[in-house]
Amino acid sequence: MVSREEVSLVAHLMRRAGFGASGPELEELSSRGYESVVDDLVSPERFPRLEEDVLERHHAEHADEESPRWVAMKWMHRMINSPRPLEEKAALFWHGLFATGWAKVRNGPMMNRQYSMLRDHGLGNFGNLLKRLSRDPAMIYWLDQQTNHGDAVNENYGRELLELFSMGRGNYTEDDVRNCARAFTGWTMTHVLPRYPSGYWPSDFVYRDEDHDHGVKEFLGEEGNFNGDDVIEIIVRQPATARFLGEAIHSFFVSDERDDDAIQLIADAYEGLGYETGEVLRFVFLSDFFRDAAFRKVKSPAEFVAGTVRLSGRYRDGYEFGLADLPSATLSMGQELLNPPTVEGWHTGREWIDSSFLVSRVNFAAERLGEVNAPGVANLVERASQGEGAVSAEDLLDTCLYEMGCLWLGKPSREIILKELGIEGKLCRETAAGKDAAKRVAGQLVGMIASSREYQFT
Amino acid sequence: MSAEKTVGQKNGRSNGKAPVLVVLQLSGGNDFMSTVVPYGDPLYYDFRQTVGIRESDVLHLDSQLGFHPALTEIKELWDEGDAAVISGTGYPEPDRSHFRSMDIWHTANPFEYVAEGWLGRAIRALDPSKRNVVTGVSFGPGLPRAMYLSGTPAVSVAHLEGYGLLTTLEGQRQRSALNVFTRMYAPIEFEEQQMIMDHIGQTGRDAMEAVDLLKTAPATYSSSVEYEQNPLAQSLRDIAQVHTAGLGTRVFYAQHGGYDVHGNQVQTQHKLWREVSRAVRDFFDDLRRHDASEEVVMLIFSEFGRRVRDNGNGTDHGSGGGAFVLGERVKGGLYGEFPSLEPSQQLSGDLHYNNDFRSIYSTLLDRHLGIAPGEIVNGNFEQFDLLEPVGQAR
Amino acid sequence: MVIELEIQSGRPSGPKYDGVTGYPYMLRGGHKFEIALGQRLALGGFKGPMDLAIGRDELYVVNRFSENSSNVARNRFVRVTIEDEGYEDDDIYAPGPGGGFESNGNETLPSWVMCDIDDEGILYVTDEHANKVARFRTSGEYLGVWGESGEGAGELNGASGVAVDGEGSVWVTSSRNHRVERFTKSGDYLGGFGVYGEAPGELNYPWGLGIDPVNGTIMVADWRNDRVQRFSPEGEVLQVIGESGSGPGQMNRPSGVAVDKYGDIYVADRSNHRGLMFNPRGGFLESFIGDATLNERGMRKLMTNLDMLRMRENVVDLDTEKRFLNPTSVKVDDEDRVYWVDSGRYRVQVYSKVCKVLGPDEIDPPSMFKDPALS
Structure with missing residues (x-):
């Protein structure tokens, strides 16, 4: 059995080196060990490229001329699905x-x-x-x-x-x-x-x-x-x-916080490792400063959208309609893929948080993770409500955070959410009605977590 | 200290309300030559063999120019002296890309790629201490670059109806989620990253405040004006609601698309300008009935004009275009010379621009909103004398 | 021009569906490029043409596209004739954004794919996300939809290919069910065939359909198996043509198939950006890569945009402009014309077949004839 700390560390790695991973994915990954996951990440040739013929066929209205929207759509699809x-x-x-x-x-x-x-x-x-x-x-x-x-x-x-x-x-x-x-x-x-x-x-x-x-x-x-x-x-x-x-x-x-010591270590690695970016990233992911940096960055809109959609389980199949909404979503949060405003690129970190952009972020997450029929959400809620015996709201909250990919929620936010739910005692999961109640609460918790300040971080 | 001006001050309004600017963007490159038609010039009919507007259909402004027949209601504003037409708008080294040209109009910078918008800078100048989170409000698809300025709040609303936070939730669940949101974004001590946490919290509270403010508007609004059912009319109606609610919004933005008439121009343009003309007239009528029209000036612009010669079914991307400034404060009339259609005077097949669009911006910033235009439009540009002094409108 | 004389079997005799009988003896002289119809929508032409149906004097082209500024798919039928180069086109049906029907407000058909026309002049068009078949008159009058979404036999899941056979049955590909289904014109289910797999007779995500006019067999573009297959109306596999690859006669995600009155088979080899032609035995004969020249409307566009004309002058090789990009469908008419729907380039490239049908007494001696399928 892999420790929660290990799973949590792999979750951090997958958010930074990828676009996040759900509880079940993380359990599978961490059973292989952190270093081996890093090794796979920096060795993409071990995994096949995503097949995209189905995606292209069913998005003919976009795919007809390699428009920038289509390139961005395909990119979002890869962020969500690429091995x-x-x-x-x-x-x-x-x-x-x-x-x-x-x-x-x-x-x-x-x-x-x-x-x-x-x-x-x-x-x-x-x-x-x-x-x-x-x-x-x-x-x-x-x-x-x-x-x-x-x-x-x-x-x-x-x-x-x-x-x-x-x-x-x-x-x-x-x-x-x-x-x-x-x-x-x-x-x-x-x-x-x-x-x-x-x-x-x-x-x-x-x-x-x-x-x-x-x-x-x-x-x-x-x-x-x-x-x-x-x-x-x-x-x-x-x-x-x-x-x-x-x-x-x-x-x-x-x-997002500058750390000159870490920067120097990365610079030295670049020189020492022959300017091979993959190897430098291996060094970074194995370093202590990386392991200690969970939730130290504000998610970029692309990370926010891809990560949230990934969690919802949508757009795993190229046939699914509506993928074109994703580039629009990142645009409404201030990042239009393939169209940065200037050659300096986007201003990142705290500048991703602007009142219009924040409304878009909160609404997007609430909508996507509030969709109980989305396969990822349904699975998450199901898993969270499983288990033996009665469960407290607080345990359920922890399970949801874990299933959403070992997310962080500060103490004040936890208390606010639990107080709002106002559930005294425990939910019995033995009966069908009890299980349904647990599921309902879990669904509500997922939405609340997704609208938190902490969810803005990666 | 806010730059807000009221009665008696240079740029205030006689009804004591702060001046308000409404910007209406026509996306796709409006064919100015079919909007304000140089029917008196025989060359017009040589170049516009398929999409030309017959002289008998034109709404005459003088012996040379006339409005497109769909502009009936805007012609009424013209007859009332409330419509200024600026011909030959553009900028040096015209760019015929929608995206780039629109960026240039949004950032007021034809030479460099910058992220900040001119209205973002205007909003900062109007409300430097960010006292009002709804100083700038955009209706339509996403926040336009023009309104964007890092650190300056600007609100983007698709439709006022249904606008809000966590709107996909319903009933008790939504109330509960909003409760949680409000409390989670309150000033809270975190164990770490306090600065960024404070920033997110403050932004969340601003967003919440903007939502709460804007949501009050429909409740206080009632009107006998019946707007048409199309996105532009609804956006202008939303603007009327927010403006008449007195929330202190100074800059509004609305968009209307479909002007990229490479084909099927005659029908398309007619339909689009019918919508604009009626919606604009309804908007000003609505404001007048609420005694809220005097302080409002509207700018209508498009990213470029179109080719002088038609392509057999439509017109392609060009450069020199034109703009409208509407409102009771406006001294109606024609401003700027209509560019010559002589082939030797054209710019690679386009109307040669003769008025930098930043002149219009400067006029509106300085003489209407009462803020210094130089830094906002990146330079000093000659202004148009198209606004009545305060208190003398109509 | 290569003239090829080929043996076909004699008049109908022998097994009905062996893929060979019933076709005439003929001399083939290749194809002549005729014209490129339409151009971009911005010129009033096509945008995202997917398929076409051949009417009495005109073509009905399915267009599917999305405005760059919105995410909503738009679909429309455009009517064109060859005589006007697709210049005087005419939207016969263009619903609003999202494909919603103004006529009844209830149907949402976001993703049109393919079309055909029946002997009464009714157009059929499939929608792969709504899983419906919509019907129109050529006037544009909307006649409603039929089809049920689902994974069972007779249900549609990724409805794509559609073809009306000589008996008035409407065949529809249920791509994601790996089946081809047969309906009456009004949508009553009559049967169907297909199971997932790669063995002969099995299908993997099929797309376009073509009916052999000589014997009524059904050709299926077996898209993800990179081949086309011929089936009897009862679902018995009769012929398999093609394999994965980009070599002569090989295929990469073929999407459309048609059979002409001589039994020759045309395949839209979509991801190889070409068309292929086979004889009735499946012998590979010819490939098409596109020959489009600027038509009148294209020229007019350039004449009003002199900077574009200048740009063209600097281009060393204009050949690429002629070529297919993702040709999605192919159709043939009674007058020996072949229409390739050149989706990625917003046009239809039209070729005419050069051939001569021979009586049995004109062939002497038979041994002089070459049949690539036999060699």
């Missing part, structure tokens, strides 16, 4: 960091291609990821890289590569920016057919040697006839890059 949850989580992490928006790109196939690239390579080598990013048509167009010519440098991509994607402000000079941009001259994309009259068309990366500035460039103290890949290799060697990634990983995977 490789860390891949999707890592894609979300990189999407926030390399924030590219549909508003400008305006091309579904290109946005889909970028998202797929982040998912497929997000756990691999960081230098390789930057090389792929620099060849990504959506990114090229997003930061005007196609207008960066040998004889007319556009610094936009060169600057953001240093400032927002790798090193952070204060670690390079304006000359470095200019020379970085020069190294990327000639990195462009094929012309895309206009959307009309027949729809969206993808684009490919092309390198035009004749448009490349072949001059000698001085970059971060090194000198040479650098091309884009050379610059990326230099960037990756910088201690500032490791620290930048340490901060980014810490704030996305560990905690």
Whole structure:
């Protein structure tokens, strides 16, 4: 029998490395041991990709043109269902960091291609990821890289590569920016057919040697006839890059509260582990600072929606209608997938909590988890009301928290909920009527937990 | 200290009520050339062979321009001197993407991608100490970027009817859940993370307060005006309810979609503008009957205009467009020159904009709401003289 | 153009359903691309065309799409003719958002899939989430729905393919029950066949249906088994064509199937983005990848948007524009035309078959004829 502490720790891991797990899933996972679960998470190739033919077939009204909504819908479906949850989580992490928006790109196939690239390579080598990013048509167009010519440098991509994607402000000079941009001259994309009259068309990366500035460039103290890949290799060697990634990983995977010691440990891991993100995440998940950081982050809307829906048991089958509501839900909470407002990505942590956004969060959770016929909810309530003998409201509350994935509820909230229920004594579960009463109370408890302040955290 | 202005002050209203701005967004790119028709220009009929509006159908404004025939009620407002039309609106380096162009109108920033909206900044200026959680209220599908500003409350309501927290629950269960919610979001000492807990608690209480305030509006409202049954009319009716309830809301937002008329333009546009025209007229009539019209000015805008030449069944995305400013304070008339249809004067097949939209924003912020426009619209723009001084309307 | 002469068996003799008898001798000369009908809805054309039904002089195209700004599916029938290139199209039935019927307010049909037309000119369209078959007159008059949702025989679960046979029976695919069901025109249940599996005669999530006009057998796009199968009306499996893959004659999630009056079989090989053609024995003959050129309305669109025209000039290879993207259905008419519903590109690509039917005395000696199915 696995201890509650172990189950609780695996629950924390699954919320951070994935999109949460229910009581039964957690029991199965924890029986394999925490380290083995981490090992599986960082080794997605052990598990098959989700089959999506049924999903595509039954969502033909969305799937017809790879619209951004469709890409976002498929992504939400994967967050809920993928046997490789860390891949999707890592894609979300990189999407926030390399924030590219549909508003400008305006091309579904290109946005889909970028998202797929982040998912497929997000756990691999960081230098390789930057090389792929620099060849990504959506990114090229997003930061005007196609207008960066040998004889007319556009610094936009060169600057953001240093400032927002790798090193952070204060670690390079304006000359470095200019020379970085020069190294990327000639990195462009094929012309895309206009959307009309027949729809969206993808684009490919092309390198035009004749448009490349072949001059000698001085970059971060090194000198040479650098091309884009050379610059990326230099960037990756910088201690500032490791620290930048340490901060980014810490704030996305560990905690909203800055912890310089932990950040330094992650930065060191990046250098020590050859810039392999999957291995760095293994280090993070096995670290004490991670284990101690449960509920130290405000859920992002994508985490909130995917996690809540996952718990409700909906959208496990690609046939199920209504999946398109999920991208709308994250939008109403302030996060439109594939359309971050700016290249800086979303403002996270406390900024997810805004009065309109909070109303959307509370209402969404109450609606989805209040749906007693949803398979996940029905199962949860059933399990919570099972067992021998009589049960107190407080025991029932603890069981619900456990079944919802070892959730946290502070003492004041517990007392408020129990007082409101006002159940004196115990509920007898021996009779059918008693069991029904227990189920009813459990259903009510699930809704109350989902509207709590604590539920906003992951 | 609130920036609220009342009687006697520069921008106040004679009835002593604080000025209120209603923004109505027409989504999809309204074809301004079919809304305010340059029927006097033969080029119009050359370019608009299939979707052109016949001179005999146009509601004449002067010898050159006229309203689309569906704008009957807005024409009445025009005749009453309460409608200003600003032609040739746009911004430098026009973007023909709905999303980007709408973002530009929302953020008042054509050059940079920013997250904050111009009305968000206006709401902060109107109520810097956040005394009123319903200073800004949007009706329709989600909070528009225009109203968003981190840390400044703005309320997004789909429909006033059914609006609230935990509305999917019923009866005793809902009351119970709301009780719990109220108490769980009260100031509470937590063992850890007190700052973020306080923030969530405060936000929850604000949300609750906004819900409670807004829910009182329908109860105090009664009206002899019968709005039509369509989402826009219902949104404007919701705005009338909240405004007449005197909750102190200063900025309202409503949206109306479907203007992306690449095809089937003639029928679609007619239907859309019938809805707008009637709903707007009903709205102002309703406010007047409640003695609550004088302080209200409405801006109607769209993210861009459409191509000068039609495509055989509709029109495609263009740039230069136009806007309406309506209300009793408004000095009715035409503002800004209608852009030339001469091919040499067009901008890649579009009407060439000649009025930066931020001029309209600046006018409304400064001369109506009484707040400094510079930081809100990112610069100083020439203003239109389209508002009567306080107390001299009508 | 490759001219291929093929032996078919003689006039009806032998077992009725061996997949070979009953078809004429013929010379096949391939297919000629005719026209691309319609374009995007934004031009008044199609958006998300799924299937079409062939009327007396016109086509009825099922469109299924969702506005980007809403989550609600919209469905409509569009009537077009070949003569006007689908330009003068006409919504014969376009319910409001959510697919609710304005006429009775009760039905909600959010997810139209496929359609057919009977000899009285009544259109049938399936809805895969409501699990109903809706009927319309070609005027657009709504005639109501039939079909019960469920997992038993005669019940619909993921209703998708629909085809009316020569006897006036309406065959409907109950995809998620892995069955094909037979109804009267008014929805009375007459029987059906199909069990889940991958052995011959078993089905896995079938989709489109086609009726062989020569002998009335039923072709089923056995979607998740990557093949098509021929059944007798009694449910006996007669023929299995295709296997998983993207090679010649292989299939990747085929969604539609049709049989022409010569017995040739056309398959919408949806996820391979192509069409396939087989002879009645199942021998692979030809694939279609799309040849669409800009039609008049496409040209007009470009002429009013000069920046688009400039963009096109910079594109090195315009060939991709011709090709199919997720072709969902195929239909054939009596005049040797083949209609591929090119769903992902919002158009219908029309080909005409080049062939000559021969009498037995014209064939001499028989050994000169090549039949790929036998080689």
